[in-house]
Amino acid sequence: MQPTQHLDPHPGKPATPVKTATARALAVAALLALLWFVLAGGDAASWIVGVPAVAAALLLARRVGAPPPAWRLDPAGALRFAAFFVRESMRGGIDVAGRVSARRPRVAPGLVHYRWRLPAGSPGRALFVLCASLLPGTLVAAADDHEVLIHALDATAPVAGELAALEEHVAALFALRLPAPEAAGA
Amino acid sequence: MSGDDVRGALSLLLIAAGMLFFLAGSVGVLRLPDLLSRLHALTKADNLGLGLVVLGLMLQADDAFEVLRLLLVWLLVLFASSVACYLVARSALRAHGDAPTAAPEGPDEDTRDGR
Numbered sequence: 389m390q391p392t393q394h395l396d397p398h399p400g401k402p403a404t405p406v407k408t409a410t411a412r413a414l415a416v417a418a419l420l421a422l423l424w425f426v427l428a429g430g431d432a433a434s435w436i437v438g439v440p441a442v443a444a445a446l447l448l449a450r451r452v453g454a455p456p457p458a459w460r461l462d463p464a465g466a467l468r469f470a471a472f473f474v475r476e477s478m479r480g481g482i483d484v485a486g487r488v489s490a491r492r493p494r495v496a497p498g499l500v501h502y503r504w505r506l507p508a509g510s511p512g513r514a515l516f517v518l519c520a521s522l523l524p525g526t527l528v529a530a531a532d533d534h535e536v537l538i539h540a541l542d543a544t545a546p547v548a549g550e551l552a553a554l555e556e557h558v559a560a561l562f563a564l565r566l567p568a569p570e571a572a573g574a
Numbered sequence: 575m576s577g578d579d580v581r582g583a584l585s586l587l588l589i590a591a592g593m594l595f596f597l598a599g600s601v602g603v604l605r606l607p608d609l610l611s612r613l614h615a616l617t618k619a620d621n622l623g624l625g626l627v628v629l630g631l632m633l634q635a636d637d638a639f640e641v642l643r644l645l646l647v648w649l650l651v652l653f654a655s656s657v658a659c660y661l662v663a664r665s666a667l668r669a670h671g672d673a674p675t676a677a678p679e680g681p682d683e684d685t686r687d688g689r
Contacts, residue, residue, distance in 0.1 A: 426643055427650075474625075481622025484615050485598035488605050497611045518656045521617050527610065529663040539663060541614045 413446060420445050459511050465560035472557045473519065480524040487541065498543025500526075502551050503535045505559075505566045512558045519558070523550055585633035592626030595619045609666050617659045621652055 420442040428434035487494045506512045517528045520538065525545055530537040540547045559566045602615020628648040635641045 423646070426639070426646055429639075429643065477618075477621050477625060480618035481595050481598075481625075484602060484618040485595060488598060488602035488615055488619075493602075493605050493607075495606060495611055497608065517660060518653065521613075521656045521659045522621050522652065524618070525614070527614055527617065527663055528660050529610065529667045537667070539610045539614075541611055 413450075416449060417442060417446055459562055462560060462563035465557075465563060469557045469561040472553075473522075476519075476523050476554075480522055483524040484541065494542070496542050496544050498540055499529065500538040500540050500543060500547050501535050502538050502548060504533075505552075505555055507564065508533055510562065510564060512562045512564060515561070516555060516558050519554055520551065523554055526550065581633050585630045588626050588630030588633070592623045592628075592630065595623030595626065599623065610663055613659050613663055617655055620655060624648055624651055 421438070424434070424438040424442060428438060504513065506516060513531070517531055517536065520536070521527045525541040526547055527539045527541075528536055529539045538547060538551065556566060596619065599615050599619030602619060603612045606612045606615055625648055628644045632641045632644050635644065
C-alpha cells in the first residue's frame with residue numbers, strides 16, 4: 389500500500405524496539421488506508437488526497453505521545469456498549485432539545501468533580517471523555533490523573549450515577565474490572 | 575403501496591426528525607446563557623440529529639458498502655465534535671476560571687430579552 393512508504397524516513401526512538409514500532413505503524417497505516425477506502429468509495433483518484441491524509445495522521449499520532457498499553461476488546465461488552473451509546477444519544481438529544489425549547493430554558497449549569505474508577509493509562513479513559521459529552525446533560529471540561537471535571541447542564545440531576553453507568557460500560561467494552569462499585573461515585 | 579414507498583416515507587420521516595434536532599441545537603446556542611451550556615446543545619442535539627439523518631439516508635442506500643460509509647461518517651463526525659467540544663470547554667475554563675458568560679460568536683444579548 390502506498391502510505392507505508394512514508395514511514396521509512398522516520399525511524400522510532402532508538403531505545404524502543406524498532407521492529408514492533410514499525411509493525412505497529414504499518415498496522416495503523418493499513419487501518420487508516422482502509423478507513424479512507426471506505427469513505428472515498430474506492431475511487432482511485434481520491435488517493436491524491438488520501439495518501440497525504442494517512443501520512444499526516446500517522447505523523448500526528450507519533451507526536452501525540454506513547455501508544456496505549458496493551459488492551460483488548462470484549463465482543464459482548466462492545467455490543468452492550470453500542471446499545472448503551474445509541475440509547476444515551478437519543479436520551480441526550482431529546483433531553484437537551486426539551487430543555488432549550490421550554491419557554492424559559494430549564495438549565496441549572498454547574499461543575500461536578502468525578503473521580504476516575506477506570507485505571508490510569510487505559511484507553512478506556514479517552515473513550516469515557518469522548519462519550520461523556522454525548523451523555524444527557526454532561527460535558528467534560530477538564531481531566532487529570534485523578535478526576536474529571538464535568539460541566540452539567542443541570543447540576544441538580546443525578547450526574548454521578550449516569551457517569552458511573554458510562555464508566556461501567558466502557559470497562560465492559562475493554563474487559564476491565566472497576567474497583568469499589570459504589571463508594572467512589574461521590 | 576409497495577415496500578419501496580414505505581421505505582422512502584420512513585427515510586424522509588427520519589431525515590425530517592433529524593433536522594428538528596439540528597434546529598433544537600441551534601436554538602440552544604441562541605437561548606442558553608453561557609458558553610459551556612451552549613456546547614451541550616450543540617454536541618447532543620447534533621449527535622442525535624445527524625444520527626437520524628444518517629439512518630434515513632441508509633434506507634436509501636444502494637448497497638451495504640454505502641450503509642457502512644454512512645455509519646463511518648456519523649462516527650467520525652461524533653468523534654470530531656466530541657474532541658472539539660472538550661477542547662473548547664477546557665480552554666474556556668482555563669481562560670475564565672468558572673462558567674464564562676462570553677459568547678464565542680453570534681447574537682447573545684439581544685436574543686435573551688425574551689426571558
